[in-house]
Amino acid sequence: MSQITLPIGPQHPLLKEPMALRLGVEGERVVSAEVEIGYVHRGIERLMQERTYLQNMVVVERICGICSHAHATAYCQAVEALLGVAVPARAAAIRVLFCELERIHSHLLWLGVLAEAIGFTTIFMYAWREREHALDAMESISGGRIAHGANLIGGVRADLTPDLAIALGSALRTIEERLGLFDDLVERDRSFHRRTQGIGLMTLDLVRAQGVVGPMARASGASYDVRVDAPYAAYSWLRPPVPITEEGDVWARAWVRVREIRHSLAICRQLIVSLPEGPLAERVPHRVPAGEAVIRIEAPRGELLYYIQSDNSDSPARVKVRTPTLPTLMALKQVLPGLQTGDIATVVAGADLCMACADR
Amino acid sequence: MHVLQALGEMLIFPGALYGLIISMLLAWLDRKLVAVMQGRVGPPIYQPLADTIKLFAKEDLDTEGVNPTLAGLLPVVALACTMTAALLVPVGNHAVISFQGDLVIALFLLSLPTLALFMAGWIVPSVYNVVGGNRTLLQYFAYEVPLLLGLAAPAAFSQSWRITDLMARQAGYRWFVLGMPLGFLVSSMGLIGKLERVPLDAPHAKAEVGAGPLTEYSGRKLAFWRLTSWLQTVVGINLMIAVYLGGADRMWRYWGLGTYLLKMLAYLGGLALVQVLYARYRVDQVSRISWRVLVPLGLLQLLVTVWLGA
Numbered sequence A: 001m002s003q004i005t006l007p008i009g010p011q012h013p014l015l016k017e018p019m020a021l022r023l024g025v026e027g028e029r030v031v032s033a034e035v036e037i038g039y040v041h042r043g044i045e046r047l048m049q050e051r052t053y054l055q056n057m058v059v060v061e062r063i064c065g066i067c068s069h070a071h072a073t074a075y076c077q078a079v080e081a082l083l084g085v086a087v088p089a090r091a092a093a094i095r096v097l098f099c100e101l102e103r104i105h106s107h108l109l110w111l112g113v114l115a116e117a118i119g120f121t122t123i124f125m126y127a128w129r130e131r132e133h134a135l136d137a138m139e140s141i142s143g144g145r146i147a148h149g150a151n152l153i154g155g156v157r158a159d160l161t162p163d164l165a166i167a168l169g170s171a172l173r174t175i176e177e178r179l180g181l182f183d184d185l186v187e188r189d190r191s192f193h194r195r196t197q198g199i200g201l202m203t204l205d206l207v208r209a210q211g212v213v214g215p216m217a218r219a220s221g222a223s224y225d226v227r228v229d230a231p232y233a234a235y236s237w238l239r240p241p242v243p244i245t246e247e248g249d250v251w252a253r254a255w256v257r258v259r260e261i262r263h264s265l266a267i268c269r270q271l272i273v274s275l276p277e278g279p280l281a282e283r284v285p286h287r288v289p290a291g292e293a294v295i296r297i298e299a300p301r302g303e304l305l306y307y308i309q310s311d312n313s314d315s316p317a318r319v320k321v322r323t324p325t326l327p328t329l330m331a332l333k334q335v336l337p338g339l340q341t342g343d344i345a346t347v348v349a350g351a352d353l354c355m356a357c358a359d360r
Numbered sequence B: 001m002h003v004l005q006a007l008g009e010m011l012i013f014p015g016a017l018y019g020l021i022i023s024m025l026l027a028w029l030d031r032k033l034v035a036v037m038q039g040r041v042g043p044p045i046y047q048p049l050a051d052t053i054k055l056f057a058k059e060d061l062d063t064e065g066v067n068p069t070l071a072g073l074l075p076v077v078a079l080a081c082t083m084t085a086a087l088l089v090p091v092g093n094h095a096v097i098s099f100q101g102d103l104v105i106a107l108f109l110l111s112l113p114t115l116a117l118f119m120a121g122w123i124v125p126s127v128y129n130v131v132g133g134n135r136t137l138l139q140y141f142a143y144e145v146p147l148l149l150g151l152a153a154p155a156a157f158s159q160s161w162r163i164t165d166l167m168a169r170q171a172g173y174r175w176f177v178l179g180m181p182l183g184f185l186v187s188s189m190g191l192i193g194k195l196e197r198v199p200l201d202a203p204h205a206k207a208e209v210g211a212g213p214l215t216e217y218s219g220r221k222l223a224f225w226r227l228t229s230w231l232q233t234v235v236g237i238n239l240m241i242a243v244y245l246g247g248a249d250r251m252w253r254y255w256g257l258g259t260y261l262l263k264m265l266a267y268l269g270g271l272a273l274v275q276v277l278y279a280r281y282r283v284d285q286v287s288r289i290s291w292r293v294l295v296p297l298g299l300l301q302l303l304v305t306v307w308l309g310a
Helices: A044-050 A053-061 A068-083 A089-117 A121-142 A162-188 A190-196 A204-210 A214-218 A250-273 A325-335 A341-350 A355-359 B002-011 B016-037 B047-057 B068-088 B102-122 B127-158 B163-169 B181-194 B219-244 B256-277 B283-309
Strands: A003-008 A020-026 A029-036 A291-299 A302-310 A318-322
Touching: A003 A341, A003 B127, A020 A341, A029 A325, A029 A341, A044 A053, A044 A318, A053 A068, A068 A089, A068 A291, A068 A302, A068 A318, A089 A121, A089 A250, A089 A341, A121 A162, A121 B256, A162 A190, A162 A250, A190 A250, A190 A341, A204 A325, A214 A250, A214 A302, A250 A341, A325 A341, A325 A355, B002 B016, B016 B047, B016 B068, B016 B219, B016 B256, B047 B219, B068 B102, B068 B219, B102 B127, B102 B163, B102 B181, B102 B219, B127 B163, B127 B181, B127 B219, B127 B283, B163 B219, B181 B219, B181 B256, B181 B283, B219 B256
Parallel strands: none
Antiparallel strands: A003 A020, A020 A029, A291 A302, A302 A318
16 A cells, blocks of 8 residues: 555644644554654743843743743742752742642643543543633632743742632642542543553653653653652652553553642642741842753653753843653654554644643 | 425425424534533534534635536535435334335435545545545445444344334334344444444544545535535434334324434434543444444344344
């Protein structure tokens, strides 16, 4: 049978963000895969060299619409490291609270995208409905649904008042109650298993070779979570459990993420109860002394790395962001050949790509 | 007078006009039911009509590299075949045309639109259309046999291929679905495949092949395809009601129509429920399930029926 090229993207119903897959297809089987990225490159790293450290707070949050807080946190931590400032305990805890809420809504969003890719629109609707509770909670605390603006260099801007803590608690309860549905989906639903088990296998070797991180890696048996392996902010005393499984297929990625949502809910609840008292932020100077800082944090999709070089001025000399999507894309290029065309959507959606992060 | 009556039956009730109205209503109800079950609001009742009017008002584009005559003819043929099938399948108690073997003819007429759909995809030089068209054809081979086997059991039992005969055999609530549940399930699954509904909607899986064979179509042609698909749903449901659910029972004197409508809604509700509960099968899974599960079950039902009937 002759080979045809199945173009997926830059615009395609499967993709939430522009990227392009050029797939060589023979009949119903993929024989070759090319990945093209760069469709949402906005030159943000360069832009950040033109702005002051404070102005960059606005810029970094707009790198990504899903893990905006992860970017802001990594950026703040890098600048704070350059300044030699330690954030107050309460600020560190609120940062983590937002990180975990973000993880919850990001994973629910991903579950919805995957469900839609396999034609399971009900789960798509349900997952996105529960996601709203996490978004609403973040909005009520910081005032921003997507770009939260919760962070400051030296601390946080948004405080968790007792009123807000009660509202947050009830939002968490709502999500938790309905999470049972997604547990059932992953553990028991046969039509979900049929489309996800044994699909898009990533071996531990491939994960290690390409440097895949986050839930993708943990679904292939790699025990790596920055929150535990190199704790930052309030994670030094929170110590979240890290769910790991070795199947390495799309199902395993769903299993890991649904588990993580549960653990994130537990962390949020723990933070509400034991939020340290104290100031929200340290005062910091505008001018940052010359130096270099490398910061790693665990974004919803995995390890997010920020490198900032300062030159004793009020704007950074160089900012470099390494997002978790990039290694996933490299691995994806090797996973796609050999798939059925019907599984392309499952695997691509199941990879939880964030092109806005990857392209910047 | 006879000519006028025939024309009226063909064009107004239960032919073209009634068929279009009821198919739009059912299309709306289907979407609404699914929406409510998924926690959404769903479309207003006039949505299918509004969609159709909008599509008819749009410019009729010819896709580059496609024979415009063929592209225009295929949806018309598909809709015409479906409408003809609608005349053979009883609405309530009454079929416009009824003769020995009309069940086979109705199934044949219902399978032509699928072949036309495959061709509509095949003639467009776009990957999504061609792949979607191929899937339509693959699925056609998978579901058509179970559908036929499922419907053959009541026919064998009644020793007639005439739909009204089958309905008559079920008078007094002796619905075939009670005696032949397997056949009912098998043919319902076949019908879901024919209508390309979830979980057998791989031919137009959005995330994989866009709109499948209809990706490059818009305007009037798309409207015709839409109408065909909606009308097929109605005809399919009518067929299942007539063959398996006893058609229009006379619960009390004039309540045949009421029970018929109830059965129609119940069957549609079942289809909507299946759509809500399941993820899509892959094309190869469709074939496997059809030949390994549905066909043997259908054959079993047929053999049991023939053995018991003899």
